[in-house]
Amino acid sequence: MKMSFRWYGDADPIPLEYIRQIPGMRSIVAAVYDVKPGEVWPQESIDALKKKVEDAGLVFDVVESIPVHEDIKLGRPTRDEYIEVYKENIRRVARAGVKCICYNFMPVFDWTRTQLDKTADDGSTSLVMYMDQLQSLDPLNDGLSLPGWDSSYQKAELKRLFEGYAEIGTEGLWDSLTYFLKAIIPVAEQEDVRMAIHPDDPPMPIFGLPRIISNATDLDRFLAIVDSPANSLTLCTGSLGSSLGNDVPTMVRKYSGMNRIGFMHMRNVKDYEDGSFEEVAHLSSAGSLDMYEITKALVETGFDGYVRPDHGRMIWGETGKPGYGLYDRALGAAYLNGLFEACEKEMKK
Numbered sequence: 380m381k382m383s384f385r386w387y388g389d390a391d392p393i394p395l396e397y398i399r400q401i402p403g404m405r406s407i408v409a410a411v412y413d414v415k416p417g418e419v420w421p422q423e424s425i426d427a428l429k430k431k432v433e434d435a436g437l438v439f440d441v442v443e444s445i446p447v448h449e450d451i452k453l454g455r456p457t458r459d460e461y462i463e464v465y466k467e468n469i470r471r472v473a474r475a476g477v478k479c480i481c482y483n484f485m486p487v488f489d490w491t492r493t494q495l496d497k498t499a500d501d502g503s504t505s506l507v508m509y510m511d512q513l514q515s516l517d518p519l520n521d522g523l524s525l526p527g528w529d530s531s532y533q534k535a536e537l538k539r540l541f542e543g544y545a546e547i548g549t550e551g552l553w554d555s556l557t558y559f560l561k562a563i564i565p566v567a568e569q570e571d572v573r574m575a576i577h578p579d580d581p582p583m584p585i586f587g588l589p590r591i592i593s594n595a596t597d598l599d600r601f602l603a604i605v606d607s608p609a610n611s612l613t614l615c616t617g618s619l620g621s622s623l624g625n626d627v628p629t630m631v632r633k634y635s636g637m638n639r640i641g642f643m644h645m646r647n648v649k650d651y652e653d654g655s656f657e658e659v660a661h662l663s664s665a666g667s668l669d670m671y672e673i674t675k676a677l678v679e680t681g682f683d684g685y686v687r688p689d690h691g692r693m694i695w696g697e698t699g700k701p702g703y704g705l706y707d708r709a710l711g712a713a714y715l716n717g718l719f720e721a722c723e724k725e726m727k728k
């Protein structure tokens with residue numbers, strides 16, 4: 380397992396030097412942030428990022444994300460140009476030593492929450508999604524924006540995108556994903572990079588838009604499209620785990636056993652019967668997921684990919700990007716390192 384930490388570049392209030400001080404920290408997960416989806420990443424920017432990370436004593440070998448242009452997801456005629464750009468970006472980051480690329484295939488919006496600073500009993504704040512709040516949101520009319528979203532869309536463009544997805548539907552989105560994978564996975568193979576798709580967060584259709592990477596049936600179908608280790612998963616325990624129907628430890632054991640997990644996003648959530656959930660501390664006892672069973676499944680299947688402590692709460696007065704503060708993610712890394720050490724030693728007995 381290679382422990383990693385997401386960093387948002389120079390705009391991130393957390394210095395790389397602090398990240399390096401987290402025990403056992405190895406890799407930085409980052410991206411070139413000042414390019415739009417569908418544009419080529421300047422090699423100088425990639426190399427500068429690599430240098431910065433290496434100067435801080437860390438390794439730059441995971442990219443999150445190279446975003447997929449909506450025209451690719453919609454299967455529009457322009458997709459071929461964007462796919463060429465995507466391939467070029469794979470080659471460029473590979474040249475800089477990147478081994479794993481996280482991306483997603485969620486229409487229009489990345490992860491969705493209804494509140495980013497819900498205060499818990501202990502005074503910490505975290506991201507939550509409450510179904511009753513979700514029902515009252517209308518992204519087409521509310522001017523709604525979340526940190527994971529591309530906020531550059533104008534209302535008319537957003538409307539066109541919604542219409543496009545209504546037209547192609549779920550099967551159309553699968554067709555687009557198939558076309559995309561068949562084009563890019565051979566390049567990833569050549570470049571010795573693992574593409575690692577991030578599941579839908581939350582794992583269900585949102586605002587009437589289709590979502591197709593939400594459960595084991597979807598993941599099986601996804602992996603069968605191109606049966607190669609380069610076509611792998613970012614198994615996000617919190618995303619998949621926010622649906623009570625997903626048995627996360629079993630999924631981890633299965634897909635890691637098949638050597639199809641490139642990247643683990645590890646965090647815990649507290650789930651409610653109506654589909655609502657709250658992000659909580661990483662500890663098993665804090666939420667609905669058994670993080671020990673998840674780690675054990677990884678260790679017992681010989682997982683050697685990347686792990687990052689995903690979203691933390693905001694604690695100790697820290698301010699910053701919701702989900703991406705230093706303190707709670709560092710606590711998460713320490714906890715996960717403990718679980719891995721215990722499971723690894725148990726295995727060797």
Ligand code: DNO
Pocket residue numbers: 443444445481482483489490527577644690702
């Ligand atoms: C949320 C993240 C996601 C992820 C993308 C990958 O915090 O895990 O935004 O980076 O879905 O493309």
